[in-house]
Amino acid sequence: MADEVKLLSLLGSPNVCRVEIALKLKGINYESIPQDLVNKSADLLKYNPVHKKVPVLLHNGKPISESLVIIEYIDDVWKGVPVLPQDPYEKAQARFWAKFIDDKCTPAILKAFGMEGEQDATEANGQLQYLENELNVKGKKFFGGDSINLVDISASFLAFWVGAIEEASGIQLVTKDKFPKLTKWCDDFVNCQAVKDSLPPREALVAFFKGRFGN
Amino acid sequence: MGNKSEIKLLGTAASPFANRVQFALNLKSMKYEYIEENLACKSELLIKSNPVHKKVPVLLHADKPPICESQIIVEYLDEIRPDLYQLLPSVSLDRANCRFWAAYIDNKFFPLYEELRQTLNKAGQEAIKEQMIEATQQLEEAFIKSSNGKTYFGGDQVGYLDVILGCFIRWTQHVDELNDFNKFDEVRILELAKWAKCIASHEALKSVTPGKETLESFFGLINIYRPPYK
Numbered sequence: 151m152a153d154e155v156k157l158l159s160l161l162g163s164p165n166v167c168r169v170e171i172a173l174k175l176k177g178i179n180y181e182s183i184p185q186d187l188v189n190k191s192a193d194l195l196k197y198n199p200v201h202k203k204v205p206v207l208l209h210n211g212k213p214i215s216e217s218l219v220i221i222e223y224i225d226d227v228w229k230g231v232p233v234l235p236q237d238p239y240e241k242a243q244a245r246f247w248a249k250f251i252d253d254k255c256t257p258a259i260l261k262a263f264g265m266e267g268e269q270d271a272t273e274a275n276g277q278l279q280y281l282e283n284e285l286n287v288k289g290k291k292f293f294g295g296d297s298i299n300l301v302d303i304s305a306s307f308l309a310f311w312v313g314a315i316e317e318a319s320g321i322q323l324v325t326k327d328k329f330p331k332l333t334k335w336c337d338d339f340v341n342c343q344a345v346k347d348s349l350p351p352r353e354a355l356v357a358f359f360k361g362r363f364g365n
Numbered sequence: 366m367g368n369k370s371e372i373k374l375l376g377t378a379a380s381p382f383a384n385r386v387q388f389a390l391n392l393k394s395m396k397y398e399y400i401e402e403n404l405a406c407k408s409e410l411l412i413k414s415n416p417v418h419k420k421v422p423v424l425l426h427a428d429k430p431p432i433c434e435s436q437i438i439v440e441y442l443d444e445i446r447p448d449l450y451q452l453l454p455s456v457s458l459d460r461a462n463c464r465f466w467a468a469y470i471d472n473k474f475f476p477l478y479e480e481l482r483q484t485l486n487k488a489g490q491e492a493i494k495e496q497m498i499e500a501t502q503q504l505e506e507a508f509i510k511s512s513n514g515k516t517y518f519g520g521d522q523v524g525y526l527d528v529i530l531g532c533f534i535r536w537t538q539h540v541d542e543l544n545d546f547n548k549f550d551e552v553r554i555l556e557l558a559k560w561a562k563c564i565a566s567h568e569a570l571k572s573v574t575p576g577k578e579t580l581e582s583f584f585g586l587i588n589i590y591r592p593p594y595k
Binding site: 209216222223241246250254 | 437444457468
């Protein structure tokens with residue numbers, strides 16, 4: 151029996167994009183089912199009753215929610231291109247950085263643009279420095295080394311959405327002089343095929359954020 | 366794993382996250398050296414080992430650089446010694462279910478306790494208690510599905526989710542007492558209430574659960590460093 155893979159999705163959602171990158175890296179065929187988050191579908195409420203959010207992966211009818219949980223599931227089930235390192239120690243480090251990006255970095259970035267409380271970039275500059283240092287220490291193109299892994303994928307918002315928000319708001323956050331390695335990483339990451347194929351159109355994103363900033 | 370000093374754990378007696386790792390190590394009968402940290406005066410070792418968060422727990426395994434974040438540490442231990450009391454299930458879908466609820470417990474359930482501690486106004490407190498009731502309702506349903514009529518989330522044996530949630534029982538009990546609240550109200554969530562009693566008395570957890578005095582003094586500390594403000 152062939153695998154049936156569906157993804158309850160939303161254009162422009164960074165967390166949905168993360169899952170799509172993982173699916174494309176593994177060469178998994180799936181059906182994307184865009185959702186309306188204002189008028190939530192019966193399926194969304196049925197398959198993610200706890201959070202009622204996207205993304206939700208449906209694998210042969212079984213739902214999995216939470217983007218990082220979904221990505222680990224995808225890596226578990228489908229072999230081929232590894233998304234997580236095989237070595238338990240390296241895996242733990244990858245999970246640490248992915249969690250750091252979600253729990254600390256992204257909220258700080260939102261704060262830096264004034265999208266969550268008063269605008270203040272202090273925290274974001276600090277958190278981004280950790281990522282800059284990590285790239286420095288690794289000395290490779292990506293957090294995953296020569297190819298992207300869970301950490302790179304977790305930082306999709308940083309790689310692509312932040313640039314669009316910078317353009318829309320006029321606020322610069324990830325500059326070449328402050329974060330040279332991170333800036334280069336952003337470029338390299340968005341140019342990976344699996345990533346390119348999963349990103350939303352930039353102009354639409356910029357237009358969306360321009361609306362949010364009243365520009 | 367014969368050499369006791371091969372695994373070191375930086376922790377704090379009152380920290381449920383440190384207790385969580387100890388619970389897992391005990392279940393797996395893995396020997397370790399425990400180093401108590403004074404969070405009011407963090408050691409150089411802690412700051413060096415966890416420069417990003419400067420928090421416990423931190424696992425030091427042989428000569429490898431440190432591993433931080435309790436859930437990540439527990440998964441790591443399970444991966445290096447799957448032969449010793451496997452915590453995570455073998456089936457991918459069940460593993461995903463465990464990780465989903467682990468994220469819910471740490472990101473939605475437990476933070477409510479910190480919010481409650483920081484909220485002084487009555488209306489705010491009532492609103493948080495409502496959310497706690499809802500969260501425990503979700504956990505009750507998760508328990509019923511996961512346990513399948515058995516004693517633990519993991520079935521007949523303590524599993525990953527029992528460890529992830531079990532470490533919070535004593536802490537949340539303490540906060541409940543301070544706030545005249547009962548999160549595991551037997552009337553409301555019978556199965557989870559039964560489970561809570563069971564897990565709290567499990568030898569591997571009981572042996573590392575902090576006493577009232579330890580918790581009181583730790584809460585005193587937090588109230589100084591992160592005082593209530595809402």
